[in-house]
Amino acid sequence: MSAALTATRPMVLDSVFPVWAGTDFAVSDAESATDVPERRRAAWMAAAQGGDRQAYERVLAESVPLIRTAARRQGVDADLADDVVQETLLTVHRVRHTYDPSRSYDAWLSAIAARRAIDALRSQGRRGHRELHDERAYDLHPAEHDAADATEREQAARRLHEAIATLPPGQREAVEQLGLKERSLAEASAHTGRQSGALKVNLHRAMKALRTRFHGEP
Amino acid sequence: MENPEHMSESRLPESLIQSLGVQLTPVRRLPPPWLRTAGWLLAVAAIALALLWHYGAEHMLRRWVAEPDIAVAGIGALITAVSAAWAAFTLGVPGRPAGWAWLPLPGLLLWVGASGLGCLRDIVVPGATVATAHQSGDCLMFIISLSLPLSALLVWLLRRACPLRPVLTAVMIGLASAAASAALLEICHGFAVAATDLVTHAIAVGIVVLANALMGGRLLQPALK
Secondary structure (H helix, E strand, O other): OHHHHHHHHHHHHHHHOHHHOOOOOOOOOHHHHOOOHHHHHHHHHHHHHOOOHHHHHHHHHHHHHHHHHHHHHOOOOHHHHHHHHHHHHHHHHHOHHHOOOOOOHHHHHHHHHHHHHHHHHHHHHHHHHHHHHHHHHHHHOOOOOOHHHHHHHHHHHHHHHHHHHOOOHHHHHHHHHHHHOOOOHHHHHHHHOOOHHHHHHHHHHHHHHHHHHHHOOO | OOOHHHHHHHHOOHHHHHHHHHOOOOOOOOOOHHHHHHHHHHHHHHHHHHHHHHHOOHHHHHHHHHOHHHHHHHHHHHHHHHHHHHHHHHHOOOOOOHHHHHOOHHHHHHHHHHHHHHHHHHHHOOOOOOOOHHHHHHHHHHHHHHHHHHHHHHHHHOOOOOOOOHHHHHHHHHHHHHHHHHHHHHHHOOOOOOHHHHHHHHHHHHHHHHHHHHHHHHHOOHHHO
């Protein structure tokens, strides 16, 4: 009980007296910290910053319910929550050096998740607005076998290929292998010599870049 | 016993977690905000030394003795610069409260209050050397042109940070660099704090803060793209 109180104290202080907020959250001994979930996660993230893969995968796995809670608090629906989880995990990976082990891991993670949830809601709002117009466009669309239709499709395909060509080499390779050639992860991995994990992350980043390019949103 | 709902939730991004685990490399932690603030202040101190070397301290000290409110305003500007820079670096760390943005307020009140009192005193005691519109224009240019490299340095020092409120952070950067420039201006400032001069300073600070808010919001978000 006293340990739990110690764990939450800096957060309370930080919100009241941000300048003098205590730094006694330090996790100097990862083993003794494992009995309190938040301290355990802080210790794992600190170890992950040093390159401990097992600690990293553990802390990310324990982060998922926290991300979902943060997303729900922002009003994100269950069907959008997976996107928020994915985006938050990728952001955590990119900015993991900004975590200060003397402070709350949960507060650090929840802030990133809340920001990603807001981004997802904004993106969904823009998409909804566009789909409204797309519906109208569908009503006004000419006959199915219109000759212009085929030309338009060809142009769209050409634009997509051009966009893929501008991607960084790693992302382009992932799209070509997994998307265009429809290879399995194992086949693509064997063919390119890259690990399947790297291919998956590159594919995710490529899809995000393409979405941004065509729809002007991340 | 595990909650089945929790298990299904956790299983969903399992492959992504493994992928990120595979790509894990050791990282260099971000130094604490106070240390990065100190780094930026070193640059401000270097500019102050260069100005003192060029203009000397005698003129500045004579003005301070004659009009102590100028010295108080200068100290207020310096406190604003330090606290705004500290707030900017702190807001660059996820999870730190937005309340940090209030940190420069006491320094700002001291700076504006002392400058305002200086104006009043000059009205009551006429005859002090006040700036012409042209000379005030020089102050404007001094503050803006010095704020530019100081803002750029702050943005560069924040390149590895992750400001989740980029516009607020950019406002802090603008305030820090404009306040530091105004404090440095005191070394070579030749006039009493007249209303025209105070308005010029306020315009310069406003331009710097606004420019940072408009541009900094974009510059500070590489980690979130």
